[in-house]
Amino acid sequence: MKAHNKRKITTYLNFKKFYLILPSIFTLTTLTSSISTNYNSNTQEESLRKEIIESNTETEKTLKNLERAIELTDYGNYKEASNYYQILDTSAVIQSNDSLRMVMLESRSFMNKVLQRFSKSLEDLLAMLDYYTKQNDMNNIAKTETLLAEFYRARNLKELAFKHLGYAEEIIAQGGVDPCNIAYWFSRRAACETQFQPNTDNIVFFCNKALEISNTECSSYTEALIYNELGFTYGHTEFDNEEKVISYYKKALEILEESNRMRDVATVIHNLTTYYARRGYFDKALEEAAPIIELAETNNWHGVLEDLYLLKMTILYGFGRYKEAYDLSRKSYLSKVQLMNDQYAIDVEELQAVHDKELAEKALKEAQIKAEANERALAYTVVSSVLLGASTLTVVLLFLRVRRKNQQLNLQQAAIESTNEQLSHSLEEKELLYRELNHRVKNNLMVLSGLIYLQQEEDPDGNNELYTALRNRIQTMAIVHEKLYGINSSKNINFQDYLEELVPLVFNSLKKGNGHMPFTIRCKALFLPIDKAIPLALIFNELITNSIKHSTPQSLEKGIVIQCRKENNLTIIEYSDFGPGIKGSGQSGATGSMGMRIIKLMVMQLKATLKRLPTHEGLSFEIRF
Template sequence: MNIAHCFLAVTLVAGFNFQQKNTPLPVIPEPEKVLSELETQLTSTSPNSQRAFALYSEAAQLLAKRGNYEEANSLFEKSNTLTKYEPDSVIIIEMNLSRANMNKEEGKYTVALQTYLEALTFYQKRRNANAQLWVYSYIIELYRATYNADLALKYIEESEALMANNEVEMRPKAYLLHAKASYFLQFQIDIIDTPYDTTRYHLDNALKLAEEVGDSYLIGLNQNGLSYLLMHNDPSASDQIIRYLDSAKGHMLTNERFRNYTSVLQTLALHYTRSGKPELAVDITFEAIDLSIKNNWTSNLGDLYRLAGEVYYELGQYKKSAEYLNEALGATKKSMAEIHSMELGELTTSNEKALAERKLLEQQTETELAQRRVARNRQALIATAIFSVIILAVAIVSAVLYFRLKRANTSLKTQQGITRKTNAKLKEVVGQKNVLYKELNHRVKNNLTVLSSLIYLQEDGEQNETQKELYQTLRHRIQSMALIHQNLYEFDQGLNVDFQQYLKQLIPEIAAAFGDEKNVTTNINCDSLEVNIDEAIPMAMIINELITNSFKYAFKEIDQGKISLASEVSTDKRIIHYRDNGPGIQDDLEHDQPQRLGMLLIRLMVDQLKGKLTYEGGSNGVYFRIELP
C-alpha cells in the first residue's frame, strides 16, 4: 500500500544501516523441518480426506505457535478447503482459534475478534465452561493488545461469573488468571490506578497456579510479567529479576514459543539499561532484533528499535541513538499504517457485503411480487372461463379468489414491513461502519500525537543542538501526518482529504514552532486540490518539508517573509506551485546536511506518487513545481 511505502521512505531518509552483532543465537529449528515432515506424511495420504485435513491443521497450528506466520497461513488455507471431511466441529473450532491467536499477534484484531466471538457462541450453546474460559482469556488478551481497558475488564468479570457457577479445570483457570494479572500489570497506572501490591498479588497467584498445573509456557509468561513489574517498582530486586528472566527464556525455547522469547529478551535488555548496565543490553537487544527481522515479526520491531536507541543513549553514543530512534519511528508508523489499512479494508468489505445483501433482498422481493401477479392473472382467467359456463361456479370462484387475494395482500404487507426493517438495519450498519472509520482515524491521530509528545520530551531535555534539531524535525513530520488523520475524522469526506483545509492547519503549527522570530505571511490557493487517503501522507510530508525548509533557511536576512501555495487541476494532471521570497537554493546545498535530507525525502515522496519535481527558482526565491497524475 502507498502509505506503507511512505513509512519505508522515512526510514531510508534517516540514513540508518543495520549492522548485525556477532551474538550467538539459540538453536531454533527452521520451519522447513515441519514442512518436510508434513510432505512425507502426505505422500501416503489421500489429498481429499480427513487425514489430510488433520495433517495440514496440526502443522499449521505448530507453525503458528512457533511464530512462522507466513507458512502457517498457507497451511491454514489448505485446511479450510478440507473441513468438509472433518465430522468433529470442535476440532475445526480449535483450529480457527489457533489461527485467530496468530491473527491477533499480527495485528489483525477485527478478524481475530470475529473468530473468538463465533467460538464463544459455539461453546455457550454446548455449555462447555472450560472451553468458554479459554476463549474469554483470548478476548481479554486481544483487548489488552488494543488498549481497551473497559472491554477487557468486562470479559474478566464475565469469566469470573462463569467460574463461580461452574466447575472448571485448572489449566483454563490458570490461563484466565494470567490474563487477569496481565490486565492489572498493563493498566495499573494509566487507567485503574491499582497499587503495586495488588498487581503483585495477581501475578504471584497466576505464577503459582501455572506451576501447580505444570504449564511451562504459562510459567514463562508470568515470570516475564513479574520481572517487568519488579523492574519498575522495586529496582533493588535485580537478582530476582534476572533469575525470573533466565528461567522464562528457557521455558519459551522449550515450548518453541520464539515470539515470546524475544519479548523476554526485550524485558531483560530494558532491565540492564534502566539499572545502569547498558553495555550488557547491547547483544541481547540485537538478538531480539535479529529474530524479529528473520521471522518478519514487524509489530514489535518499533519497540525493539526504540530500546536500541535508549541503550545507545545511555552508552553516550548519541548519533547511533538518534539513528535507532528514527528506525523505531519508521517501524511504528509502518505498523500503524498496516493496521489502519487492514481495518479500513475490512470495514469496506463489510459495507460492500451489506449493500450486496440489500440489493439481493430487493431483487427477491421483486421476483415474489411478479410471481404473485402471474398467479392472480391465472386465477382471473380461470374465473372468467368458469363464469361463461355457469353463474354459480363464477360466484364460488369469486369467493375463493377474494379470500386468496386477501391472504396475498396480507402476506405482501408483511413482506413490505420486513423489507422496511431490513433497509433500516442496513442503513444503521452503514452508519456504524462510518463511525468506526472515524474512530479508527481518531485513534491513529491520537497515537501519533502521543508519539510526538514523547519525542518532544526527549527534545526538551537535549543539550546538543544538532540532536535537538533532529528531534524537532521528527516531530514536524509526525504532526503533519497526524493532521491528515484528524481531517479524515473531523470532516465527513469519505476517503478524500481537503488539502486547502489541511494547509490552513499545518502552516500555523509550523510557524508556531519557530516562535515570533519569523515575520512570514502565507497565501494558500488550493481550493480545487483534493487527494485520496493513499496520497495524503506523502503529500503531507512533501509540503511539511518545503514549508519547514523555508522557515529554517529562507528568511534569515529578510524582514518580511512570504510563502505561497497554489494548485491547478485538470482532467489528467494536478500541478502544485510552491514559492518563497528567500535567496533560493545555493550552490553549496550538498554540504548542508538538514536541507539535503529534506530534499531527499521530498524527491522520494514525489517518486512514490509517480509525479515530477521541477525546481525553477533563483536568487529571488524558491520555486518548486510538482506535477502529479
C-alpha cells in the first residue's frame, strides 16, 4: 500500500504542478501581446517567468523530499526519514495542499508507531481522521479507522483495536470503499485475532478473504502481511507441514524484498528462523538469521535485534557452543538496554518539563506582581492627572505598558499549559515503559522455558516429568507478567482470566491421549497485585498438576472447580477435583512431594492458611488470606 501511495503522489503532483503553472502562463501570454503598448513589459515578463520557475522548483523539491521520506520509512531508516519529515512540516507546498499532507501524515504515523512514539503517531492519525470526516470521505475514513486499529494492536489494547475495526467494518458494509482498503482491513482483523483471541479458522478465513479481493495493482504490502500471518498460524497449528509453512514465509519475503521494506523483512525472517529452530533445522536457522542480524545491527533495529540474538543464543546453546551463546545473551541484554535508554529519555524530558513548569510558574507570579503594581500605578496616575491636570499622554503610555505586561502574562500562561500537556504525555509514556518491562520479563521467562524444552529433547532418558513441571512453573509466572503487560492500570490482575488461561496450559502439557478436562471457575471479583498473584498462581499450578497426573478417565471428565468469595476482609478460595485425592494424613495432605512443599512455601509467602476440606470424592482445599 505504501508503494501505491508513492505512485499516487507522483501522479498527483505532476497534475498539480501543471495546474499551478497554467494561470501564470496565461498571464505571461497576455503580457507578451501588449509589449508594443507598455514600455516596461519586457521587465515584467522576465520577472513573472522567474517566479514561475521558482514555484516549479519548490514543488519538485517537495515531491522528491516526500518520496524520499516514504522510501526511508518503508526501508526502516527512521533517523534519516525524520529529518525529511521535519523539512516537509515547514513546506509551503505541503501546508497548502491537504491531500499531500494526508499522505505525509500516514507515512509518518507508521514510522512513529514502530519507534514507539505513540503520542506523535496518534496525533497524526487523529489529524487524518478529522480531515477526512470534514470532507465526508468515507473511503479514507474506513482506511484511517483501520490504521487506528493497527495502532492500538501495536500497543496491545484489545478493546480499542476491535472498536476501531468495528467502525471501519460499518463503513465498508455501506459500500464505496476501495478494495485495497477492504483487503487491508481483513489483514488487520486477522492480525488482531492472532494476537488477542487466536482461533485458526477465523484467522485463515480473514486472510483468505483479503487475498480474494486484493489485486497486484495496490496491495503487494497487504499480501505480504497476509502471507506472514498464514505462515505464523500454520507454523503453530500444522507444525509438521513444513512445505506449506515455509512457502507462505517465502512469499512474504519475496514481496517485501522487492519493495525494499527491509525492517519488515527482519520480522518475517525472525518468524521463519524460529520455525526452523523448532523443527530442529538449526543450520538453516543460523544461515537465514546471519545476514538479517548484520542488517539490523547496521540500522540499529534494537527491538528485532533482541529477539534475533535470543533465538540464535538458544540454537548455539543446543549445539553446546556455550561461549558464543553467552556472548549473544550479552548482546541481547545490551539491545534491551538501548531500548530502555530510549524509554528513559522520556523521564529526562519529564524532568525537564517539570523544571520548565516551575520556571514558568515563578515567572508568572513575578509578572502578576508587576502587573498588579502597574495597574495601581496606572490608577494613581489617572487620579493624579485628574487632580493635577497633568498631560493625558502619561496615562496612555502607562496603559500601553500594562497591556504589554498582560500580553507577556498570557504568553507565560500558554507556556504553562503546553508544559502540562508535555507532562501528561510523559506520564503516559512512563506507564507504557512499566508495561514494557513486564513484557520483557515474560519474554525472558519464555526463553528460559524454551531452553529447558531443548534440554528435554536432547535428554530422552531424562526425567520428562521433572522437565515438564519446571516449564509449567516458569510459564505460570510468565503469564502473570503477560497479564500485567496487557492491562491499562498495570496494577492488578483479573485472576478469573488468569485461571482460565492457566488450566488449559497445564492440561495440554500433561494430557493423556485425546481426553479433555472441563473446569469451572467462579472468581470474577478477584483482582490481585503481582506480589500476591505469583505465589497464588504457583499454588494453583501445583494443585492442577496433581489433579491431572493422578486422574482417572472418569474423574477427568468431571474436571475441577475453583470458587472464590469474600468474608469481611478475607479472601477465601476453594479448589476441588474428583480424583483419588492425596494419600497422607493431616489437613494439608502429604508433605513429602515437591509440589506440596512449593504450595506450603507459597502459602507462607501469602501469609495465608491452607486447609484440606473433608469430601466424599476427590480432593478439596481451602485457602484464606
